[in-house]
Amino acid sequence: MDNRADFISLAGLRPDGRRGREIRRVRSRFGVFKGADGSAYLEMGQTKIIAIVKGPREVTRRQDRKYDTGIVNCEYNVAPFSGSERKKRRPTERKGMEIALAVKEVFEGAIMLHLYPRTQIDIYLHVIQSDGGVLPVGINAASLALVDAGVAMSDLVVACSAGYLDGMPVMDLNYVEQALGGPYLPVAVLPEKDKLLLAKMESRLPLEIFEEVLRAATDACQQVHEVLRAAVKEHAGALLSSQI
Amino acid sequence: MSAAGHIIVVPGQEITSVQGYLRGHGTYVEEGTDGGPPKLLACVAGVVERVNKLISVRPIKSRYIGEVGDLVVGRVTEVQSKRWSVEVGAHRSAVLMLSSVNLPGGQQRMRTYEDQLQMRSFFQEHDLISAEVQQVNSDGGIALHTRSLKYGKLENGQLVSVPPVLIRRLKQHVVSLPDTGVDVILGTNGNVWISRTPPEEWKGKEEGDAAGTGSVAPKAETLTRQRKQHAETVKSGALVTAGLRGYEQWPRQGYRTQLSLPPFYALRSST
Known part of the structure; x- marks a missing residue:
């Protein structure tokens, strides 16, 4: 028997009670880390990530310095208590390196690096609790932290994932859904420009279904964008009223 | 919206x-x-x-963006040939050229190779200095100078860092708080330096031997425990929590009314 058949109930509800085209609850906080130029805490459902941005600042390794643009670095760190079992992760772990690289590449495409020649921008991601969709949530958190740091970006980068369960595309998978081994497609976009910055999938999928899943993912990104834009505006308003 | x-x-x-x-x-x-x-x-x-x-x-928030004429408080990070690089909280380190500092005795001449070798006797790594922005390059690089007795090495005081947006550009960035014997240097880059007012009897000495290094205090001056507490008092004394609000009025109204503080020796009686 196909045990995936009952992952969406007869009422059309997923294990955590969402419908297929619903993202998880998003909550955010800015300026959580005082020592940095910008920081943000973001939770989507049970996935909770802190992003810290330092820079633009003098390049620490001189041989990396570029004379016409800035460079972006990303470090990714998972707390031992973040998953269902306590586990210490090595910083050289392949999965973590992959996520750090993806985040770095996404923001290289979004930050207006020509404004910051000979500088570097460091993004540090700390996963406090992980319940699926670590990469998209990490990208969203980093995006908020960069806004908090006042770094110029061509658009507010947002990310979300989509998958395919029981013959229908579903948005923003959590850990249970992601662990089923079905298609999992995290996507990062520039929402105002409808530009795709990242799409990553490791499973094979017929083209028609892939298009459907990709559309679900970009739609999910627009939903996330609504929430994050409102959060940024609120934060900007609050900071502004405290400055006047 | x-x-x-x-x-x-x-x-x-x-x-x-x-x-x-x-x-x-x-x-x-x-x-x-x-x-x-x-x-x-x-x-x-x-x-x-x-x-x-x-x-x-x-x-809403950004690193310090330099403008010519700004007074900044920064930390020397590197001594290079003919220049110091100074961390001022901008996108890149600021540069202080050897030719932009005053020589001992105030003489004007070309800088020699010997001067280059002596650079660490002016400013070393980790020294805090106050300086003025001389030039801002098109790519945002900042060049500093300390060609005035007002600028130079900062000693015997306390550094408080606040976000640069909180420091507006004013006529006076070196403020002497009335009746307290406390001097405050409000660096435009968000670094605030708090020290005690140099006593009258130092006035002559500054211009003599110490003028070159820009050192405010004679070398013999060391922080006693009491004075250190005194300086720290100002730091803890609600200065930061008050967000430096209303510091423009300090010279005129006195900071005590602004921050509604008790006389500040009493603030930190413990430690």
Whole structure:
């Protein structure tokens, strides 16, 4: 028997009670880390990530310095208590390196690096609790932290994932859904420009279904964008009223 | 959308598609889609500011952006040949050229190779200095100078760092708090230096031997425990929590009324 058949109930509800085209609850906080130029805490459902941005600042390794643009670095760190079992992760772990690289590449495409020649921008991601969709949530958190740091970006980068369960595309998978081994497609976009910055999938999928899943993912990104834009505006308003 | 008449924008948000405006900081122009007119978009989150035809977005928070004439307080990070690099909290380290410092005795001459070898006797790594911005390059690099007795090495005091937006540009950035014997240097880059007012009897000495290094205090001066407490008192004494609000009025009204503090020796009786 196909045990995936009952992952969406007869009422059309997923294990955590969402419908297929619903993202998880998003909550955010800015300026959580005082020592940095910008920081943000973001939770989507049970996935909770802190992003810290330092820079633009003098390049620490001189041989990396570029004379016409800035460079972006990303470090990714998972707390031992973040998953269902306590586990210490090595910083050289392949999965973590992959996520750090993806985040770095996404923001290289979004930050207006020509404004910051000979500088570097460091993004540090700390996963406090992980319940699926670590990469998209990490990208969203980093995006908020960069806004908090006042770094110029061509658009507010947002990310979300989509998958395919029981013959229908579903948005923003959590850990249970992601662990089923079905298609999992995290996507990062520039929402105002409808530009795709990242799409990553490791499973094979017929083209028609892939298009459907990709559309679900970009739609999910627009939903996330609504929430994050409102959060940024609120934060900007609050900071502004405290400055006047 | 707006708080008290301000328009708040987020990155990627359109400011205007009307032609004839100039793009300032925090904005960029994008070609219109489907042959539409070019649009002016925001690239930082902040407040839209307009001066005649120039539209810019002031970010809610940013690193220090230098302007010529600013007084800054920074830390020497590196001694290179003919220059010091100074961390002032800008996008890049500021540069203090050997030719932009006063020589001992105030003489004017070309800097020799011997001067280069002596650079560490002026400023070493980790020294805090106050300086003025002499030049800001097109790529944002900052050149400093300390060609005045007001500037130079900072000793025997306390550094407080605040976000640069909290320090507005004023006529006076070196303030002597009345009746307290406390001097405050309000660096435009957000670094505030708090020290005690040098006593009268030092006045002559400064111009003599110590003038070259820009050192305010004679070398013999060391911090006693009491005086250190005194300096720290100011730091803890609600200065930071008050967010430096109203510091423009300090010279006139006295800071005590501004911050509604008790006489500040009493503030930190423990330790």
